[in-house]
Structures are given as structure tokens and as C-alpha cells.
Amino acid sequence: MIRTDDINLYPSNHAIGTVVAAADVRNIDTVIVGGKIRKFRGKMVGLNMEKFRQLADESRNYLFSKAGYKLDIFSS
Numbered sequence: 001m002i003r004t005d006d007i008n009l010y011p012s013n014h015a016i017g018t019v020v021a022a023a024d025v026r027n028i029d030t031v032i033v034g035g036k037i038r039k040f041r042g043k044m045v046g047l048n049m050e051k052f053r054q055l056a057d058e059s060r061n062y063l064f065s066k067a068g069y070k071l072d073i074f075s076s
Helices: 015-021 049-067
Strands: 031-033 036-040
Touching: none
Parallel strands: none
Antiparallel strands: 031 036
């Protein structure tokens, strides 16, 4: 479900055109996947962000090391 009262979507004169041309992730209010709510009122549900960040960092570091790429000082 998308919030259409956000400033970047209001007024919505053409629903499909508005979603395609103007909507972005900030407008997504609720996401339901397989009957389960995954995002509600703009917040992720059932996601451990700290664990997600840890896994993403480990994956990035592994890929960079395999590619011989040195992480820059601004990407800690």
C-alpha cells in the first residue's frame, strides 16, 4: 500500500502514472508477502537490522577481498 498524501504524490490525478513517475520507497506504507505483513506504517516488521547489516558487511568484505578491492576510508 502506498501513501498518496505525501507531498511528492499529492494531488494524485492518475493513479498508475503517479506510482510509476513519482512514487519512491518513502511512500510505501504497508507490504504484505504471502499473507504476512513485512512492512507496516513505513517500518520493517520482523527484521533484525543489526544482524542484516552484519551479514551485508561480511558479504561485502568477502567479495572485496576476493576481487582485490581495498575498501576506502569513508565506507566503514
